[in-house]
Amino acid sequence: MFESMKETTLAERLKMAIKKNNFTQEKLASVTGVAQPTIWKLLHGKILRSRKILQIARALSVSPEWLSEGKGSMHLSDGNVNAHETVKSSLSYDNIFLVDVHGKKGATGETVLVPDSIKSKNCVAYRVDNNSGCAEIPSGTLIVVDTKETPGNRDLVYACVNDSLSVYHFMTGGTFGFLSVDDPRIPLIELTSKSSLIGVIVYFARQLRRE
Incomplete structure (x- = not known):
């Protein structure tokens, strides 16, 4: 029922996901940090894209690709195709854009195609090793980060700590904020001159599992 829904609109898919999770507009706004008027506009088709699509998809436990483009599975648990595979199944290229893939030493020469809904000149892609x-x-x-986006509490971010790149949750507080992981037993990492925040993760695509 929820597969290959490209013909539906973002508003329709968002309504479906909200109903499935028994959310209200107020609850979704509170969980994601997206202003409630923006949620209303998305639900009523007044705006057709949002740079907070990842946060909204995470809160509703649905695939970012499905929510933003109507492609693939609605459910995260079914696995998300990577960006290249998503594009191969599409006949239209007017809703995607290219992002350079970087590694620890800079640009790798690889590019990926991602939904236009998160388009920004500040976007950089990385493959989490x-x-x-x-x-x-x-x-x-595959993650895409916005290097100029201001992180909100619990946003997923990409950071370099002790010369090692990894994904964290951003926590507000202190001078520059803190980094945390899922395990509450692991202490918060305070952002300092030795821990560089690369950017806020605005899109990600997991690889399909091979059986």
């Missing part, structure tokens, strides 16, 4: 402390982003996940 190791399992992070955040279960949502396992090893092999």
